[in-house]
Amino acid sequence: MSMTQELDPLHDEHPAPPEPPEPRSTKRRWPVLGILLWPFRWGWRILVGTTFCFSGYILSYFTAIMVVGWLYRWAQGRVVHGWWKQSPLRPHQSWEDFLDSLGPDAPVSRPRWFVMSHVREKLNHPGPDGQKPSRLRRAARILTIPFHSAWCNLTLGVQGLLCVFLLTGWGCALMTFSWEFGWLNSFNKGYEQAAIGPLTGLTGIALFIAAMFYVPMAQMHMAVTGDYRAFFHVRFVWTLVQSRITPYVGLAAVIVFLALPLQGLKTWAGLRSGYDQTWMDASDAELLQLLSNFLRGVALYLFVSLLIIYALAARIYQSAVLKALRRGWLHREDLHPRLRVWLEKLACVPERQPDPHDLVKVVRWSARWNYRRVMYALLAVLWFGMVGAQVYVGEFLNYHPAIGFLNHPLVQIPSVDYIPAHLHESATRPAPADPH
Amino acid sequence: MSTPPLDRRRFLTRSAAGLGALSTVLATGCDPQQQAAKEPVQAIPAEDVDLVGPRPPYKGPNVVLIRFGGGVRRRETVAFPDQTWCPFVVHELAQQGVLFTNVEIANKPGVSTSHGQGTLFILTGQYAHYEDFEKRPLAERFVSPIPTIFEYLRRTYDIPEYQTLIVNGEDRVNEDFYTFSNHHQYGIHYKSTVLSLYRFKTYLLREEVKHGNFSEPVRAQKEKQLREMEAKDYRTVDHTVQSPELDRFWEGWKQYYGTTGLVNPRGDRVLTALALRAIKELQPRLMMVNYQDADYVHWGNPHFYTRALAIMDDGIRQIYDAVQASESYRNNTVFVVVPDCGRDDNRTMSVPFQHHFNTKSAHEIFALIAWPRGQGPAKKTVVNRSLQQQISVTRTVGEIMNFATPHAAADSLLKVV
Numbered sequence: 001m002s003m004t005q006e007l008d009p010l011h012d013e014h015p016a017p018p019e020p021p022e023p024r025s026t027k028r029r030w031p032v033l034g035i036l037l038w039p040f041r042w043g044w045r046i047l048v049g050t051t052f053c054f055s056g057y058i059l060s061y062f063t064a065i066m067v068v069g070w071l072y073r074w075a076q077g078r079v080v081h082g083w084w085k086q087s088p089l090r091p092h093q094s095w096e097d098f099l100d101s102l103g104p105d106a107p108v109s110r111p112r113w114f115v116m117s118h119v120r121e122k123l124n125h126p127g128p129d130g131q132k133p134s135r136l137r138r139a140a141r142i143l144t145i146p147f148h149s150a151w152c153n154l155t156l157g158v159q160g161l162l163c164v165f166l167l168t169g170w171g172c173a174l175m176t177f178s179w180e181f182g183w184l185n186s187f188n189k190g191y192e193q194a195a196i197g198p199l200t201g202l203t204g205i206a207l208f209i210a211a212m213f214y215v216p217m218a219q220m221h222m223a224v225t226g227d228y229r230a231f232f233h234v235r236f237v238w239t240l241v242q243s244r245i246t247p248y249v250g251l252a253a254v255i256v257f258l259a260l261p262l263q264g265l266k267t268w269a270g271l272r273s274g275y276d277q278t279w280m281d282a283s284d285a286e287l288l289q290l291l292s293n294f295l296r297g298v299a300l301y302l303f304v305s306l307l308i309i310y311a312l313a314a315r316i317y318q319s320a321v322l323k324a325l326r327r328g329w330l331h332r333e334d335l336h337p338r339l340r341v342w343l344e345k346l347a348c349v350p351e352r353q354p355d356p357h358d359l360v361k362v363v364r365w366s367a368r369w370n371y372r373r374v375m376y377a378l379l380a381v382l383w384f385g386m387v388g389a390q391v392y393v394g395e396f397l398n399y400h401p402a403i404g405f406l407n408h409p410l411v412q413i414p415s416v417d418y419i420p421a422h423l424h425e426s427a428t429r430p431a432p433a434d435p436h
Numbered sequence: 437m438s439t440p441p442l443d444r445r446r447f448l449t450r451s452a453a454g455l456g457a458l459s460t461v462l463a464t465g466c467d468p469q470q471q472a473a474k475e476p477v478q479a480i481p482a483e484d485v486d487l488v489g490p491r492p493p494y495k496g497p498n499v500v501l502i503r504f505g506g507g508v509r510r511r512e513t514v515a516f517p518d519q520t521w522c523p524f525v526v527h528e529l530a531q532q533g534v535l536f537t538n539v540e541i542a543n544k545p546g547v548s549t550s551h552g553q554g555t556l557f558i559l560t561g562q563y564a565h566y567e568d569f570e571k572r573p574l575a576e577r578f579v580s581p582i583p584t585i586f587e588y589l590r591r592t593y594d595i596p597e598y599q600t601l602i603v604n605g606e607d608r609v610n611e612d613f614y615t616f617s618n619h620h621q622y623g624i625h626y627k628s629t630v631l632s633l634y635r636f637k638t639y640l641l642r643e644e645v646k647h648g649n650f651s652e653p654v655r656a657q658k659e660k661q662l663r664e665m666e667a668k669d670y671r672t673v674d675h676t677v678q679s680p681e682l683d684r685f686w687e688g689w690k691q692y693y694g695t696t697g698l699v700n701p702r703g704d705r706v707l708t709a710l711a712l713r714a715i716k717e718l719q720p721r722l723m724m725v726n727y728q729d730a731d732y733v734h735w736g737n738p739h740f741y742t743r744a745l746a747i748m749d750d751g752i753r754q755i756y757d758a759v760q761a762s763e764s765y766r767n768n769t770v771f772v773v774v775p776d777c778g779r780d781d782n783r784t785m786s787v788p789f790q791h792h793f794n795t796k797s798a799h800e801i802f803a804l805i806a807w808p809r810g811q812g813p814a815k816k817t818v819v820n821r822s823l824q825q826q827i828s829v830t831r832t833v834g835e836i837m838n839f840a841t842p843h844a845a846a847d848s849l850l851k852v853v
Contacts, residue, residue: 183735187743189702270785274795284783291784399736399787420786 041110046303048113053414054292054299057424060417066113066150067303067414069157071310072223073111078314079224080107080342086322087346101345105226116148159228160219164412167211167218172412174204175387176405179395209383213376215411216251217241220317225336233336239329240320245375247316252382254312258305259386259410263394265298269418270398288427291419298416302409309410326350494593496837497808498769499722500711500759501585501829502752503558505551505776506730507792510537512745513775514802521742522749525773525804529756530816533771533806534853537820539828541777541799549798551728552576554776554826555611559584559724561830561844576610580617582843585833586628587616589722592839598681600628601723603710605703608728609634619843628722629682631710633697638665639686640695685717704729704744708751712758715765722837727751733779738787741779766808770836773804774829801826803849805836819852 049070052063084095099106104121116122123141127133133141144151165172182197217240222231230236241248269291273279279290321339324330332340332349343349356364387408395404400418407413504513504525512521514537520526526535541549541557546565553566560582568575583591586600604611612634616627641662650658693700701709704727711725727748732740752773759765779789781797792798803824806812831848834841 179735180737183732183737183740186735187703187729187732187737187740191698270782271793272782273784274780274782274793274797279784280796287783395736396734397791398785399790401736401786404736420784420788422786422788423783 045110045113046300046307049303049306050296050300052113053302053409054295054416056292057417057419060415061413064413064415065157065161066153067157067306068160069153069155070111070113071306072156072160072219072226073108073152074307075220075223075310075314075317076226077107077109077111078311079220079318081109082315082318083322083343083346083348087348089347098346102342111153112149113153114147114150116145119145122148156226160222160231161413163222163228163231164215164219167215168208168412169406171204171206171208171211171387172406172408174200174207175391176204176402178202178204179405205384205388208387209380212252212383212411213379214238214241216255216313217248217317217320220313221336224314224317225338227336227338230336236330236334236336239324240317242372243324243327243329244316244320245372247312247319249375249379249382251309251312251316252379255309255410256382256386256390258309259390259408262298262302262305262409262416263390265301266416266418267394267398269294269298270420284423284427288419288423291423295416295418302414302416305410306414322348322350326353328352328355491592491594494589494595494721494837498720498765499833499836500755500769500771501558501722501724501833502748502755502771502773503555503724503726503728503776504748504773505554505726506728506732506744507549507551507777507779507798508730508741508745508775508801509779509781509789509797510800510802511781512742512789521745522752524749524753524756529752529771529773529806530804530818532809532816533804533812534817534819534849536803536805536824536849536852537818538822539774539801539803539824539826541801541826543796543799549777549792549794550576551608551731551776552578552611552614555614555726556580556584557827558774558776558829559586559614560617561585561827561841561846563827563845577613578610580614581619583617583619583622583626584614584628585830585841586722587619587622587626588834588839588841589837590626590628591622595721596679596681597627597629598679598685598718599720599722601714601718601720602628602630603707603714603723603725604630604632604634605707605726605728606633608726611726629679631685631714633700633706634665636686636689637697638662639683640690641665681718685713688717689713704747704751708754711751711755715755715758715762719764722833725751725755730779733787733790736787736790738789741789767811769808771804771806772829772833772836773806774826775801777801803829805832805849813853817853822852824849824852 049067052060052067054060055063081095084090084098089098093101095109099108099118100121104118104125106118106121108117111117123133123138125133127137178197178199178201182201185193185197214234214237218231218237221233221237221240222228272294273287273291279287282290321330321335321343325332325335335343340349355361391405391408407415409416504522509515512519514520514526514535517526541547541554542563544563547553547563548566556566556578557563560580562582564580564582566576566578566580568577569579570577586602589595590597590600602611602615609632612630612632615630616622616624641658645655645658645662648655648658689700700706707725707727711723714720714723727744729747730741730744732744752771756771759769777792778798778800779792780795782788782790782795789797803826825846827844828846828849830844831841831846832850834844835848835850
């Protein structure tokens with residue numbers, strides 16, 4: 001997926017639907033081999049994803065960025081695949097053929113962690129002059145094969161996380177400040193400033209909840225378009241949220257539900273060393289190993305949870321775009337250029353439904369207005385349940401300086417690096433030289 | 437069988453006696469004191485016999501019992517003297533006494549490592565399972581069935597209530613009511629007194645209600661608030677919390693610091709200020725100071741813990757200096773320092789000592805007994821081999837002050853020395 005490719009629809013505002021290709025076999029290439037390799041392909045992806053969610057002390061926060069990028073690419077593939085399945089051209093064009101028709105920057109169903117995808121298409125893609133690539137250009141491209149996907153994952157992850165933190169970071173920062181200042185003020189019995197801690201905490205929670213009304217759908221829009229600016233297409237994203245509000249609330253419920261065991265595991269990772277005799281008797285180096293093994297298990301849970309969340313979010317986004325177009329809440333011109341190209345190639349842009357009778361319109365509008373208010377209230381309660389209840393209680397039980405409130409793995413950086421600095425230092429300190 | 441006819445002389449004699457008796461009774465009924473003097477002594481129930489009768493005056497040493505509290509670990513206090521956060525206790529006070537570095541809270545079912553429980557273990561000399569008397573979740577209004585050292589002391593000696601003090605912090609109002617147990621032979625008759633900001637606020641409110649000029653609705657509201665504050669002791673409304681000495685004490689505190697609560701020292705420092713003022717004005721014979729701010733580390737900031745240790749240490753130094761400056765206290769006061777509980781040592785947490793959730797480390801504490809100069813061991817003595825119990829402190833104080841502690845379960849620490 002290219003970060004810089006811009007499509008210019010100006011010369012073709014309402015193109016005619018493409019001619020359906022000749023009926024072709026919709027069989028996949030090498031179907032039996034695909035089935036046999038499926039466990040290994042997914043096993044490898046889950047293994048790497050889990051490892052990147054916990055790769056070591058502090059390093060995990062960097063490798064976890066690549067997990068975000070990979071998930072964005074996977075969500076993109078799932079959304080476009082969903083549209084393809086609904087396309088009238090499906091009987092005539094296999095999924096692989098459709099991807100081939102999109103060129104080297106086509107979505108992928110199973111993004112790779114390291115190695116280039118669509119190798120042949122990328123190597124043979126014309127140069128900037130539109131001609132066949134020169135040998136030198138081809139050679140340079142060949143050199144990037146081993147790590148091209150890693151680079152894509154990293155850049156997309158950085159962009160995605162910057163956008164997410166731009167909206168959620170304020171609330172998280174205020175919560176962190178309120179906790180630190182509030183308890184410091186309480187310890188020093190600063191009655192005069194007693195309100196600052198709780199008020200900033202409540203403000204931070206409110207800001208975070210407000211951001212989370214928008215962020216999951218915005219993440220999907222950015223992921224599918226591959227364009228970080230799409231994250232800030234507020235009207236488009238908010239229309240999508242409103243068009244599929246019920247499943248969107250369901251998505252929030254799933255995230256909050258999956259966050260609960262994660263919080264529990266994160267807390268137990270700390271408390272266990274006071275109750276588990278094996279952990280209590282271990283040396284610092286052995287304890288670091290035990291903790292690392294435990295956190296790898298937590299990382300597996302985290303990565304699988306993220307797959308579930310992104311799969312659901314992709315499904316909701318995919319249906320929301322079509323519904324918004326069908327109902328006339330969004331128009332063809334509102335679509336991101338990349339989305340427009342795909343939907344038009346798939347002949348998936350739905351015809352706008354005729355407007356209902358005025359009386360029906362009024363009844364629908366008032367029912368929808370009330371229903372949405374209830375859904376928004378439920379959404380706020382759900383996000384409060386995650387940050388206000390889970391995180392605050394979790395941090396009381398096992399405090400993580402700064403990152404406890406600043407980062408939520410299911411929403412922001414998917415890292416479970418909870419190794420205490422003092423344990424890492426004492427475990428990795430070189431042993432004193434034997435005087436003998 | 438018919439009754440014999442009443443003899444006229446016998447009738448007149450009995451009637452005169454009866455009338456005389458009646459007139460006597462009627463006369464003495466107007467004078468209760470005379471009546472009481474003439475009333476026969478009622479038989480006293482056997483178990484209450486010791487509640488009455490004179491008690492000798494107390495002439496032994498004073499004891500300052502420091503609850504080095506909020507939960508502290510040996511590691512930051514006594515285990516490594518060159519890295520201690522309480523230098524006065526370890527380097528100076530311990531020079532005059534015996535430092536027990538291997539004291540524990542027994543690891544038994546039902547025995548919790550927490551503040552209220554630890555305080556009651558120290559006060560009663562028994563490990564017990566305590567729960568809120570109404571079984572409310574997270575509430576800690578405990579009732580001890582075993583007498584406290586204050587009750588033992590006051591039952592043995594004639595010491596006024598205001599000279600047996602618990603100095604308590606504002607964050608643990610429940611501990612204001614550990615002044616007496618529910619034991620039928622002790623209990624409220626021999627209760628101690630609490631000095632705390634909560635009691636000061638109750639005093640202020642009482643004075644306001646007594647002397648204030650309010651409208652009826654405002655007065656009613658203040659009276660209601662006063663009743664609620666007094667009713668915090670769920671066993672009895674503590675009418676005797678007032679006394680002329682205490683009223684003078686609080687009046688003096690009010691004159692000095694005002695009524696806003698913003699001028700007086702705060703946190704554990706206010707406990708030190710109350711203790712110093714008590715030594716000067718109330719001259720307590722047994723005073724327990726319940727330091728607690730180390731517990732703030734529950735909220736995650738490790739510096740709360742170490743900072744609180746240093747504040748407690750400095751508070752003990754100030755009390756010690758006040759004792760040295762007082763003629764009546766200088767050569768006559770023993771210091772006993774003991775934590776209410778330990779803290780965890782969870783190495784896989786960013787703050788290993790964040791809690792005291794009944795881990796092995798939470799049961800590990802220490803104790804220090806320091807005598808006036810020249811009266812203790814010749815040099816600093818450290819007892820670290822034999823394991824001692826936190827509940828030994830009760831009998832230890834009893835031995836120092838020479839009163840019996842029949843319900844305390846463990847031997848005195850002094851037996852080891």
